[in-house]
Amino acid sequence: MARSVTSLVHDMLFRFHHLEVASFGWSGKAIALRAFVNAMT
Incomplete structure (x- = not known):
């Protein structure tokens, strides 16, 4: 499962x-990482 x-x-x-990188840059990365953290916790 974890794998x-x-x-x-x-x-x-x-x-x-x-x-x-193509459209948002670092702002998009911050949003995506925040969404991942929220989804994983």
């Missing part, structure tokens, strides 16, 4: 990284 969640998070982080 599949980790690999899903890595996949989403990679996708978000490219999307946010």
Whole structure:
């Protein structure tokens, strides 16, 4: 379970990284990381 969640998070982080760099930059990264923290806790 933990492994599949980790690999899903890595996949989403990679996708978000490219999307946010293209459109949002660091603001998008902060929002995405906040959403991940909220989802994981």
